[in-house]
Amino acid sequence: MSAQRRDEGLVILGAGLAGLSAAYHAGPGARIFEAEARAGGACVTDREGPYSFDRAGHLLHLRTREVQRLIQKLLPGRFQVLARDARVHLMDTEVRYPFQANTFGLLPEVKGECVRRYLEAAVSEKKQPRNFREWTQAAFGKSISRFFFEPYNHKLWTISPSKLSLEWMKSYVPQPDCSRVIRGAFADIPEGGGYNAKFWYPQTGGIGILGQALSASISRLRLNARAVSVAPRRRTVDILGLGRIAWQRLISTLPLPVLVAILEQPPRRILEAAKQLHANSVIVVNLGVIRSRPNKTHWLYFPEAEYSFYRVGFPSNYGRMAPRGRSVLSAEVAVKAGTGWEGRKKLAGRVRRDLIKAGLLEKKDIIEKEYLQYLPYAYVIYDKNHSAARKLILDYLTSQGITSIGRWGGWEYSAMEDAILAGKQAVIRK
DSSP, X not given: OOOOXXXXXXXXXXXXXXXXXXXXXXXXXXXXXXXXXXXXXXXXXXXXXXXXXXXXXXXXXXXXXXXXXHXXXXXXXXXXXXEOOEEEEETTEEEESSXXXXXXXXOHHHXXXXXXXXHHXXXXXXXXXXXXXXXXXXXXXXXXXXXXXXXXXXHHHSSOGGGOOSTTOTTSSOOOOHHHHHHHHHSOOOOOOSTTSEEEEESBSOTHHHHHHHHHXXXXXXXXXXXXXXXXXXXXXXXXXXXXXXXXXXXXXXXXXXXXXXXXXXXXXXXXXXXXXXXXXXXXXXXXXXXXXXXXXXXXXXXXXXXXXXXXXXXXXXXXXXXXXXXXXXXXXXXXXXOOSXXXXXXXXXXXXXXXXXXXXXXXOOEEEEEEEEESSOOEEOOTTHHHHHHHHHHXXXXXXXXXXXXXXXXXXXXXXXXXXXXXXXXXXX
């Protein structure tokens, strides 16, 4: 993953992983502007007293040798490779993830129903699914869908699974074969499955060290530099406090609706398309607890509506995020976009109560630090309007000399590795 060359005339907006990767591979000629006071985007780690808190769960699931080599070059010896230990908390027990292959541990009548419905779906006449709910029912049966996929994805995306399209899934939903589903109902099988069966994570420092390492290699990075206007015809961008900057090529990692909002005189069809792009927000309630190990897993999924969070992570189980005898818990709560977090204190109180109800905290536990984070853009929502609106906007931007990349610039469900690769690909001249 070499490439550093001098790319004069290239301006990059946003110093998350995609923007940093683009600047790194473009070489010293590229200029990159970030609105925040530090680089990294969502790939940052906040230090609060003796505790380190990532901005939600950020783990590296690496498929390509080129990104593996880049990580090893930037941070030699700092990352470890771990086999995922994730569970689904359901009916007051924990079963291995992915749920569809691991119903062992549930009540006999429940797992029996899951297997029976799965087999019925496997031999039934296949119809073209129109949405994610229909797909999960056809792929795994109505019971597995009802117990896990439907409630969990409703919590995560904040809309009904019947309104989700199938575009986002790619390799993100494991599809075990029939024998694995049956075996997983009658035995506890620790073998992993899915795209995140293994992950890379720093031994110390949190995931934020990756953004720090990338930004340290970039010479023309400006922080506290928010783009307020982009003029494609003039090939300029106005940066708050810095004035007008000329560009020959512009790479943006800003959320797509944000970029459209600051374009000078975009066509009405582009403005209307931007209104069709939807996302949710996430509030992360991080707790620093004086207890060594509240749970042995890496993270837990919570599909049931009685719990406020959709996932609880235990970063201390895969990185040094707290002193000895202490640990970090991170509970993630999805909310509708625009909800804000004015009610965060009330939410944090409910999260604490739910953690106690789930058996992850005890009333006697001493919570030494409570630290909340708000991600205004968390997950792109793949509804019926997503594909057409996204394509229309991206095609228009390309025609104007603008390349929009990354999870939010590309308006897609993607991983950290995808962002790094997108940054590199954006600066490769064809």
